[in-house]
Amino acid sequence: MIQFFDVSKSYDNGRVEAVKNLSMEIESGELFGFLGPNGAGKTTTIKMMTGLLKPDSGRITINGIDIREKPLEAKRIIGYVPDEPVFYEKMRGIQFLSFIADVFEIPPEKRSVIYELAEYFELKEALNDIVSSYSHGMRQKLAIIASLIHEPEVLILDEPIVGLDPKASFRLKEKLRSYCNEGRTVFFSTHVMEVAEKLCDRVGIIGKGSLIAAAPLSELRRDSGERSASLERIFLELTDSLKDEGHDYEL
Secondary structure, X not given: OEEEEEEEEEEOOOOEXXXXXXXXXXXXXXXXXXXXXXXXXXXXXXXXXXXXXXXXEEEEEEXXXXXXXXXXXXXXXXEEEOOOOOOOOOOEHHHHHHHHHHHOOOOHHHOHHHHHHHHHOOOHHHOOOEHHHOOHHHHHHHHHHHHHOXXXXXXXXXXXXXXXXXXXXXXXXXXXXXXXXXXXXXXXXXXXXXXXXXXXXXXXXXXXXXXXXXXXXXXXXHXXXXXXXXXXXXXXXXXXXXXXXXXXXXX
């Protein structure tokens, strides 16, 4: 469903390599967690997937559609929650979601999904309030609902758990799992190791722009030689190994 072919991206006239020769595949129906320290290249990778950034080299396809060659066609099947969602502050919540429904050409008879999702994430009573009055958690719920209303084949989320209360966090995890059970694909980044460990079919770990590992937790444990090791421990061992090779960053 998602394929990276030798993708690279640099900043500052090539002096800062954010992503280096990244190649990986995510299957249909897979819940894939993308992990890495701050500055490892997670958000750059996600922004290239969604067409917000252009790679310097390589290709990315979503369900066989090249995001660079056919961006609108690819974006029709993507739902996206950025790490810092941006809204039209003077719109009411329902106006914003209706605007998103217009963008994706959702017919009126199918727009009840807006209220169903708002009720599921306990935002229904606030839909008539202006977005500028929303708390951080309410904004995060609004962004999640907006990403789901067109029932995308691929859901891409950058740190979606941040700001959510425990109940909303539980419901999001429940929704992501059921989404994949329906044959759709979820790609999300997170710093919360416990979430990735319990939820994901497979995890990818990136460090200094390079993919260190991409495998189910059971395989990562086998490769580490510790069958009961937590994902957090494996993550720290793999990323610390980069520091031993001369790379340095704060975890």
